[in-house]
Amino acid sequence: MRSDPxxxxxxxxxxxxxxxxxxxxxAVHGSFVRMLPIGLLYAASKVVQAGHPVQILDARxxxxxxxxxxxxxxxxxxxLVGMTVMSGASLLxxxxxxxxxxxxxxxxxxxxxxxxxxxxxxxxxxxxxxDYVVRGYGSTPFYELVRTxxxxxxxxxxxxxxGLSWRDGHGRTHHTDVTPSFEFIDHRDIPYQxxxxxxxxxxxxxxxxxxxxxxxxxxxxxxxxxSSPALYATMTKKWQPYPAADIVDHxxxxxxxxxxxxxxxxxxxxxxDLAHVDAILEGLRERGLQIKLxxxxxRVNEILAMTDAFLDKLADAGVxxxxxxxxxxxxxxxxxxxxxxxxxxxLEANRKLARHGNITALYNFVVGYPTETLEETIxxxxxxxxxxxxxxxxxxxPLNRLKPLPGTELYxxxxxxxxxxxxxxAEWGRYEQESTDYEPVWLSQKHNQFIRMMYLMMYFIDGKMxxxxxGRSAKYIxxxxxxxxxxxxxxxxxxxxxxxxxxxxxxxxxxKRFL
Numbered sequence: 001m002r003s004d005p006x007x008x009x010x011x012x013x014x015x016x017x018x019x020x021x022x023x024x025x026x027a028v029h030g031s032f033v034r035m036l037p038i039g040l041l042y043a044a045s046k047v048v049q050a051g052h053p054v055q056i057l058d059a060r061x062x063x064x065x066x067x068x069x070x071x072x073x074x075x076x077x078x079x080l081v082g083m084t085v086m087s088g089a090s091l092l093x094x095x096x097x098x099x100x101x102x103x104x105x106x107x108x109x110x111x112x113x114x115x116x117x118x119x120x121x122x123x124x125x126x127x128x129x130x131d132y133v134v135r136g137y138g139s140t141p142f143y144e145l146v147r148t149x150x151x152x153x154x155x156x157x158x159x160x161x162x163g164l165s166w167r168d169g170h171g172r173t174h175h176t177d178v179t180p181s182f183e184f185i186d187h188r189d190i191p192y193q194x195x196x197x198x199x200x201x202x203x204x205x206x207x208x209x210x211x212x213x214x215x216x217x218x219x220x221x222x223x224x225x226x227s228s229p230a231l232y233a234t235m236t237k238k239w240q241p242y243p244a245a246d247i248v249d250h251x252x253x254x255x256x257x258x259x260x261x262x263x264x265x266x267x268x269x270x271x272x273d274l275a276h277v278d279a280i281l282e283g284l285r286e287r288g289l290q291i292k293l294x295x296x297x298x299r300v301n302e303i304l305a306m307t308d309a310f311l312d313k314l315a316d317a318g319v320x321x322x323x324x325x326x327x328x329x330x331x332x333x334x335x336x337x338x339x340x341x342x343x344x345x346x347l348e349a350n351r352k353l354a355r356h357g358n359i360t361a362l363y364n365f366v367v368g369y370p371t372e373t374l375e376e377t378i379x380x381x382x383x384x385x386x387x388x389x390x391x392x393x394x395x396x397x398p399l400n401r402l403k404p405l406p407g408t409e410l411y412x413x414x415x416x417x418x419x420x421x422x423x424x425x426a427e428w429g430r431y432e433q434e435s436t437d438y439e440p441v442w443l444s445q446k447h448n449q450f451i452r453m454m455y456l457m458m459y460f461i462d463g464k465m466x467x468x469x470x471g472r473s474a475k476y477i478x479x480x481x482x483x484x485x486x487x488x489x490x491x492x493x494x495x496x497x498x499x500x501x502x503x504x505x506x507x508x509x510x511x512k513r514f515l
């Protein structure tokens with residue numbers, strides 16, 4: 001059902017005032033996998049319908065000039081600047097850009113939204129360059145905030161805007177409750193026109209123009225390391241799909257109007273109901289829509305529930321990739337994190353996918369849990385090697401270190417084991433998954449060094465640059481050559497556990513400044 005904003009309010013100067021939204025730079029992966037800033041488009045949907053001129057700055061596109069470009073977009077008539085913020089590198093970039101805006105326009109409201117502000121609004125509002133925080137799903141709260149700041153007729157007082165946090169004139173912070181429901185945006189209301197050139201949104205410099213879509217909202221599982229259970233705690237239904245027919249219409253639209261050649265479903269979990277996915281595939285077949293597909297949310301137990309015929313159907317429909325959370329090679333840790341699978345089941349699912357070579361399995365791993373032993377991390381290393389042996393076409397994604405997130409079960413466990421939660425935004429800025437710097441206090445120095453070695457070698461051990469990149473730029477040609485040359489050395493270090501004299505770490509720290 002399409003959204004229907006109330007009648008556009010009367011704004012100062014008799015017009016809807018312009019808004020600037022910012023997608024900050026991210027960590028190293030952002031230079032390889034650049035996804036359309038769908039969060040900003042969703043947040044802007046009702047505001048655009050209400051007639052506001054909205055500009056989006058994607059700082060990942062031209063990072064060298066992002067601050068200058070942002071200030072050029074702002075004028076004395078700008079209503080506000082909004083930013084989508086994640087912990088880690090994105091947060092540090094948001095701080096830098098917010099300070100630059102406040103230095104030039106001290107009275108211009110700055111609004112933060114996204115994953116980090118949703119779970120730590122108090123930390124954000126301690127800083128003078130953050131005026132408002134939108135928590136949870138943002139299109140309605142953001143629209144109401146725009147109406148209020150613009151002085152529109154029938155604008156709500158701040159206290160009645162759901163999911164809003166702000167600081168009043170006396171420095172006190174206020175927070176309203178988040179609406180306990182998912183936010184479904186009709187695809188016809190997504191303001192894709194705010195991104196006139198989609199050519200920059202590619203994976204590993206491929207020829208495909210990739211557009212992210214949702215086929216469902218939420219997740220019914222309760223993984224102890226994941227923030228989703230906390231986000232969905234007040235919701236009666238933890239997972240709800242979009243109608244299959246709407247998804248097919250959405251795909252047809254972005255293919256026809258935007259030139260998309262690949263759809264990447266960014267659901268928390270796409271395969272809760274296999275019949276729902278089957279209905280999407282049938283809809284694509286009936287419409288004669290040929291387009292590449294990828295799924296971020298796939299679980300081991302769900303793959304085991306798929307028949308070979310169903311996997312063949314996925315491949316025939318254009319599915320090229322399934323992103324799977326294997327997480328660890330330790331059954332004890334899988335139980336600790338409430339993953340609901342075993343290591344043997346991961347191996348079984350991998351062997352099944354190996355029989356369907358047109359579908360690439362991309363595996364995600366996380367290490368550094370409280371109580372995790374070095375032997376269990378070595379078990380994770382061994383599982384990775386076994387996955388590569390059984391399915392040579394699979395891809396092992398760069399290793400993630402556990403970063404305890406407020407609201408998760410593992411957060412409380414980490415605190416009991418000596419974790420000191422970040423307090424300042426600068427500390428949160430170092431909370432980066434793709435970092436070799438963060439070392440949990442509960443791990444020994446040897447254990448941390450072993451993890452650092454794994455992290456760096458996992459860029460090379462599976463030949464992912466050749467598998468994922470057909471880019472013809474000098475950057476990607478050089479990276480492929482480097483990957484091919486270094487892979488034997490990386491495999492030797494990885495298999496033998498040689499973490500000493502890790503000069504590669506110094507090289508990595510230098511290289512990532514230029515990636």
